[in-house]
Amino acid sequence: xxxxxxxxxxxxxxxxxxxxxxxxxxxxxxxxxxxxxxxxxxxxxxxxxxxxxxxxxxxxxxxxxxxxxxxxxxxxxxxxxxxxxxxxxxxxxxxxxxxxxxxxxxxxxxxxxxxxxxxxxxxxxxxxxxxxxxxxxxxxxxxxxxxxxxxxxxxxxxxxxxxxxxxxxxxxxxxxxxxxxxxxxxxxxxxxxxxxxxxxxxxxxxxxxxxxxxxxxxxxxxxxxxxxxxxxxxxxxxxxxxxxxxxxxxxxxxxxxxxxxxxxxxxxxxxxxxxxxxxxxxxxxxxxxxxxxxxxxxxxxxxxxxxxxxxxxxxxxxxxxxx
Amino acid sequence: xxxxxxxxxxxxxxxxxxxxxxxxxxxxxxxxxxxxxxxxxxxxxxxxxxxxxxxxxxxxxxxxxxxxxxxxxxxxxxxxxxxxxxxxxxxxxxxxxxxxxxxxxxxxxxxxxxxxxxxxxxxxxxxxxxxxxxxxxxxxxxxxxxxxxxxxxxxxxxxxxxxxxxxxxxxxxxxxxxxxxxxxxxxxxxxxxxxxxxxxxxxxxxxxxxxxxxxxxxxxxxxxxxxxxxxxxxxxxxxxxxxxxxxxxxxxxxxxxxxxxxxxxxxxxxxxxxxxxxxxxxxxxxxxxxxxxxxxxxxxxxxxxxxxxxxxxxxxxxxxxxx
Numbered sequence: 001x002x003x004x005x006x007x008x009x010x011x012x013x014x015x016x017x018x019x020x021x022x023x024x025x026x027x028x029x030x031x032x033x034x035x036x037x038x039x040x041x042x043x044x045x046x047x048x049x050x051x052x053x054x055x056x057x058x059x060x061x062x063x064x065x066x067x068x069x070x071x072x073x074x075x076x077x078x079x080x081x082x083x084x085x086x087x088x089x090x091x092x093x094x095x096x097x098x099x100x101x102x103x104x105x106x107x108x109x110x111x112x113x114x115x116x117x118x119x120x121x122x123x124x125x126x127x128x129x130x131x132x133x134x135x136x137x138x139x140x141x142x143x144x145x146x147x148x149x150x151x152x153x154x155x156x157x158x159x160x161x162x163x164x165x166x167x168x169x170x171x172x173x174x175x176x177x178x179x180x181x182x183x184x185x186x187x188x189x190x191x192x193x194x195x196x197x198x199x200x201x202x203x204x205x206x207x208x209x210x211x212x213x214x215x216x217x218x219x220x221x222x223x224x225x226x227x228x229x230x231x232x233x234x235x236x237x238x239x240x241x242x243x244x245x246x247x248x249x250x251x252x253x254x255x256x257x258x259x260x261x262x263x264x265x266x267x268x269x270x271x272x273x274x275x276x277x278x279x280x281x282x283x284x285x286x287x288x289x290x291x292x293x294x295x296x297x298x299x300x301x302x303x304x305x306x307x308x309x310x311x312x313x314x315x316x317x318x319x320x321x322x323x
Numbered sequence: 324x325x326x327x328x329x330x331x332x333x334x335x336x337x338x339x340x341x342x343x344x345x346x347x348x349x350x351x352x353x354x355x356x357x358x359x360x361x362x363x364x365x366x367x368x369x370x371x372x373x374x375x376x377x378x379x380x381x382x383x384x385x386x387x388x389x390x391x392x393x394x395x396x397x398x399x400x401x402x403x404x405x406x407x408x409x410x411x412x413x414x415x416x417x418x419x420x421x422x423x424x425x426x427x428x429x430x431x432x433x434x435x436x437x438x439x440x441x442x443x444x445x446x447x448x449x450x451x452x453x454x455x456x457x458x459x460x461x462x463x464x465x466x467x468x469x470x471x472x473x474x475x476x477x478x479x480x481x482x483x484x485x486x487x488x489x490x491x492x493x494x495x496x497x498x499x500x501x502x503x504x505x506x507x508x509x510x511x512x513x514x515x516x517x518x519x520x521x522x523x524x525x526x527x528x529x530x531x532x533x534x535x536x537x538x539x540x541x542x543x544x545x546x547x548x549x550x551x552x553x554x555x556x557x558x559x560x561x562x563x564x565x566x567x568x569x570x571x572x573x574x575x576x577x578x579x580x581x582x583x584x585x586x587x588x589x590x591x592x593x594x595x596x597x598x599x600x601x602x603x604x605x606x607x608x609x610x611x612x613x614x615x616x617x618x619x620x621x622x623x624x625x626x627x628x629x630x631x632x633x634x635x636x637x638x639x640x641x642x643x644x645x646x
Contacts, residue, residue: 029471083436086409087429106410106473109432113406113439114466117459120443124459129450136440136447143437144352150429151354 003317006310010053013067017049020071024118035099035111039078042096047206048073048178050314055182055195058307066185068122069131073178075119076135080142080170082112087150088232130184138177145169154233156255160240164204171210172203194298198311201295206318208288211236212281213323215272227268231261237287238280239271245278292319326640329633333376336390340372343394347441358422358434362401365419370529371396371501373637378505378518381630389508391445392454396501398442399458403465403493405435410473412555453507461500468492477556479578483563487527494533495526517621521634524618529641531611534559535604536646538595550591554584560610561603562594568601615642 007014018040025036049070056066085100086108100108123135149166152158179199183192214229215238229236235243235258243251254274257267275281295315302308330337341363348359372393379389408423409431423431446458472489475481502522506515537552538561552559558566558581566574577597580590598604618638625631 027467029467029474031470031474032467083432086432105428107470109406109409110466110470110473114463114470116436116439117463117466121459121463124452124455127452129447132447132455136444140437140440140444143433143440144350144355147354147430147433147437148352150433151352 001306001309001313003313006050006054006313009306009310010050010057013053013070014046014049016064016067017046017053017070017074020068020122021074024071024075024115024122027114031103031107032111032114035103035107036115038096038102039082039099039111044074044078046074047314048077048175051175051178051199051202051311052181054307054311054314055179055199056185057182058302058305058311059182059186059188059191059195061182061186063185065126066182068126069181069185070178072119072122072135073174073181075115075122076139076142077174079112079115079119080146080174082108082115084146086112087146088228128184131181134177134180134184138173141169141173145171145173149234152235154235154259154261156235156239156243156258158235158240160237160244163235163237163240167204167207168200171207172200175203175206176200191302194301197298198295198315201291201298202315202318205288205291205295205315208237208284208291209318209321212238212284212288213321215275215281216322227265227271230258230268230271231263233258233261237284238275241283242275242278242280246274250274289319292316324629324632324636326636329373329377329636332629332633333373333380336376336393337369337372339387339390340369340376340393340397343391343445344397347394347398347438347445350437354426354430355434355437358426358430359438361419361425362405362422362434367397367401369397370637371400371498374498374501374522374525374634375504377630377634377637378502378522379508380505381625381628381634382505382509382511382514382518384505384509386508388449389505391449392504392508393501395442395445395458396497396504398438398445399462399465400497402435402438402442403469403497405431405438407469409435410469451507454504457500457503457507461496464492464496468494468496472557475558477558477582477584479558479562479566479581481558481563483560483567486558486560486563490527490530491523494530495523498526498529499523514625517624520621521618521638524614524621525638525641528611528614528618528638531560531607531614532641532644535561535607535611536644538598538604539645550588550594553581553591553594554586556581556584560607561598564606565598565601565603569597573597612642615639 021040022037025032025040027033052070052073053066082099085098086105089100098108099111123132145166145168149170152162152166176196176199179195180192183189183195211229214227214236239254243254246254254271257271292315296312299308299311344363345360348355348363350356375389375393375396405422408421409428412423421431422434446455468489468491472493475485475489499519499522502518503515506512506518534552537550537559562577566577569577577594580594585591615638619635622631622634
């Protein structure tokens with residue numbers, strides 16, 4: 001199975017999710033409808049909905065609530081992106097101009113709130129206390145993760161473990177929830193922990209690759225500005241690894257550039273060269289590979305078949321993706 | 324009964340709510356604990372918790388969940404204030420420096436999100452679908468109200484009905500929910516509509532008086548900067564009324580000042596004089612009185628006694644409050 005085949009396999013469901021997303025931003029308040037349309041037509045990988053759909057299938061869920069629950073995951077994710085963009089003063093998002101840029105930060109904050117309340121309504125409408133328990137805890141962790149990241153912003157002395165705790169809270173727990181919901185929908189309590197574990201590790205890998213791509217990707221492919229993390233004071237694994245291994249003089253120089261939140265491409269180039277010298281990107285890749293392998297192993301107890309194959313393909317894609 | 328006697332009557336419960344609020348901002352993320360402490364020690368009227376407590380009592384609720392539900396109302400209210408402060412670039416809140424000012428707008432957005440997720444967890448923990456239904460709908464309306472207000476920001480041609488729809492969505496529905504929860508907790512379905520109606524009308528009056536006080540109150544009493552609404556482009560009832568009645572020349576001049584979002588105290592003075600000429604503040608007061616009377620009437624079917632007296636005192640206080 002290729003990633004294209006995975007998407008073909010769930011196409012109908014993904015289209016259903018798109019419909020739920022578009023419906024969710026219908027409102028008498030025209031601004032909501034406009035901004036919502038812009039957001040959901042700008043694309044996005046729909047990684048979380050994809051995982052919810054596949055997890056529901058492997059747990060043999062026969063209903064249609066996986067579409068709205070997949071949309072809930074995407075709504076929450078999108079709400080955090082809108083608030084992130086305000087925090088980060090981002091101009092680009094998913095290759096399109098950010099809401100923050102096209103409208104203003106006020107709109108970005110309040111539409112984020114609106115999307116979150118829509119997710120809240122949809123979760124309540126589904127009337128499953130297990131899902132409400134999972135999602136309320138997950139949302140709390142997301143908020144803590146974002147605030148922990150803000151606290152550590154621009155700190156060149158952050159340690160790998162601290163950084164990984166941020167990655168776990170701000171990204172991995174939501175991807176874990178996306179998978180776990182499948183077990184809750186399919187009432188396969190015995191598989192819940194495996195899918196949760198799969199998602200958590202996959203989420204770790206996903207964010208690590210995201211951080212690598214911030215240094216590597218072509219702007220038009222990734223849809224974000226390159227080196228943006230650095231300008232925002234986000235010190236990620238390639239940098240943390242390099243700071244642990246480089247000379248005192250190199251470290252001082254890097255710390256200086258990090259603290260200045262330089263927008264100068266020569267500074268970015270200088271940082272990149274030092275990171276390459278100490279194999280910082282390879283190190284991050286190898287950590288991502290470690291998490292992907294852990295994710296795949298977590299699925300071992302689940303039955304073989306097309307759904308499991310698809311989940312494994314998604315996991316592999318996360319490790320090798322270039323955007 | 325005086326307002327002081329009402330507070331004495333529910334003191335123990337209100338202290339319980341304070342404890343829940345302080346507990347809710349305990350977190351391994353130190354920033355959350357610090358900001359949370361600042362917010363909840365800065366005071367606030369605790370109008371919503373007060374109403375939840377009194378409504379629970381009149382509905383003869385015997386448990387202790389009214390404390391956490393009262394805290395949920397205050398958490399949601401506080402989250403919206405934090406996001407409002409970012410939208411409005413406010414420096415003061417409840418007479419203290421705003422989070423926005425003391426920390427930064429990023430912190431204000433993300434701590435707002437955190438408080439909201441805490442409320443979400445507490446609601447889910449209570450496991451009452453009726454309350455979850457009510458609160459999810461209410462939160463959606465709040466978000467819509469905020470966005471509607473943003474859309475109309477700086478529009479001198481907004482009509483009274485449109486403005487009242489904003490007031491209803493951004494303020495009154497939450498105060499209505501605070502009262503309605505009492506009926507849900509006490510399982511008094513037959514009184515739910517009355518308490519909802521009481522709260523909705525009280526909420527309308529509360530916001531109208533808030534808008535009047537923006538023109539009238541002493542800065543140290545109200546804890547906000549005077550004339551702030553005007554600088555933020557918020558056109559409220561005293562102004563809407565005046566714009567409907569003044570001469571063309573006066574209207575042009577006021578529109579000019581509104582559009583300029585002037586910070587000049589002479590401009591504020593000029594606006595105030597025109598509003599006074601056309602009894603704009605008296606008009607807003609009379610509308611507030613209308614809603615307070617409607618609120619009081621809504622309680623008619625409920626049993627007389629100390630709880631009802633207290634609710635009526637709160638209603639009267641809203642009409643005559645000076646801060």
